[in-house]
Amino acid sequence: MKRLAVIHTGGTIASRPNPHGPGVTPQTPPSVPGLPGVTVSDHQPFTLPSPHVTPAHMLALAQLIETLAPTHDAVVVTHGTDTLEETAFALHLLLRTETPVVLTGSMRHAEALSWDGPGNVLDAAQIALHPATAGRGPLVAFGGDIFDARTVTKVHSTAVDAFGGYPGPIGRIDRVGETPQVRFFASPEPRQAFTPSHLGARVDILYAYAGWTGEGYAEAEARADGLVIAALGTGNLPGELLPLIQATCKPVVIATRTHAGPVIPVYGYAGGGATLVEAGAIPASFLNAHKARILLLVLLSLGYSRDAIRRVFVDDPF
Template sequence: MSKQFPQAVRTMLCGFLFMFAAAAVQAQTTAKLPNVTILATGGTIAGTGATSTTTVGYTAATVGVQSLIAAVPEIAKVANVTGEQVFQIASENISDAQWLQLAKRVNVLLAQPNVDGIVITHGTDTLEETAYFLHLTVKSRKPVVLVGSMRPSTALSADGPINLYNAVRLAGTPEAAGRGVLVAMNDQIHSARDVTKANTTTTDTFRTSELGVIGYIQGGKPFFYRNVVRNHTLDTEFDVSKLDALPQVDVAYAYANVGDVAVNALVAAGARGLVHAGVGNGSLPAKTKPALVKARKDGVVIVRASRVGQGIVARNGEANDDELDFVVADTLSPQKARILLMLALTKTTDTKNIQRMFYTY
């Protein structure tokens, strides 16, 4: 026994040393991974359906952030992830106040040295709008990635888990830094400025149809193919840190035989800015134009946009914008023009300055 005891001790010591060495290697590996914070806001990606084949008529925003993370254990191999439930809503209900809350929280987190990137889970209905708002108000070059899904978490072939995994990989990638806020859906990388939801139900709904995606995610690795050239994030003049509310800006939609009812009602309801989603190249219908002209004379800033979805709204094209003192939306959709006008009105009411912003961002 006396001869065996030293051998047993040596075996035990070797076992302890092996465990310590393995723990050290694991700690070193974990330390090398990027630190990504997931901010959850609800949406379909956090939704549940009555059965595994329920892909419409499900309930959005029922699954918490920790459950979302736990459902994709592969994330732990590519990032040190922490989760935070900012709010839990279907995205058609998101408000200006929640945009401000989210932007402020993102800026606080990105200012911390132990946060390398942020992923925001979001409902798809207004994901493009939240993304563009953050694109203009985040004050960091660290990656911010919005992600959602078109199928609830309980559905067969749910797209949420792979979208979330890809978003975390993207947010932890140094090459994603300095590109503004990104959207990661369906293995594609979009710029927040240009992407839109283009289909009611299919998983390839997010598209940048005219200008194109800026990259792809293949095998969990991001590949970039074009840059974002319009100013964003640190290069904008917008600071929401001290804002508690945003100016009221509404959208009036044009169509055949449209009148002035919507414009007059929105102005009467207190709109400080109005985006006219015109037909074609932002044309002004004869029955609507007088109401828009009057609204501008009464101090409401008017932006001419187009409901078409692609192309530049030409200044002094379908209307004499110089004479009317109107602003044109450039290539922004009406819903994104509304966001930029809201932020612009926190700085100025001068239409020449606001037009400069539309050509800058």
């Protein structure tokens, strides 16, 4: 018998109409469809809508997976979709185990006519148990597509195919009759694991826009241990931001508010990416702002210096 651990954390996949007020709320975890030759154990460390999930929950989840991994062949995590990509990337950074971990959720709640939860959970379980999944780090399964935790992002607020992200899925599950057909389009890559005992650092995100002259920057810089800016294009900002960043000793990571492509230091006008990097800013490469924030808060929580943080962002393959 194979052993599968299913960790339920809440989200729409666990939601039903709220008996006490408006809307739907997470209540009961989805049951995992029967799988021949597989023993399933269920775990429920918390039941939250994913906007209530914090880095502390992500670390607790990573620690639970590490305790389950030695006695299980695979792990599935059900999660709300709103912050699923942040939890997936946090697990990518935090997990040492090579036991396959696949996250999933649903866009329609458990009493909706077209609930997509059972299909996504079955996909996630069969992907996690498939021999080709080993060594790939945590993955996200949604609508039959399989995504890498580094690149997956929620691309639609209501559609059932809610997940995407450049350069797209790294695999796909389909079925012929009841038999799953799992196909990967990319090779497994080595992964570096970080092991903080807590995630106590504070990292704030600022969002750039035309005409921004730095409103909110000083306040964020004063209260946070590090900043991420969702900047323009290849990582550019209005000229007024350049002296503010030059005067900042804390790490300032530059991501892009566009939905695909890297941050690279191309432009030499005031606030252009080349001037920001010269001023000490750290380019986020292909990570979106909210994933760059997770990496920065892991590194700050481990006590990394600004130069050490720069080396991780620039030299490691994220």
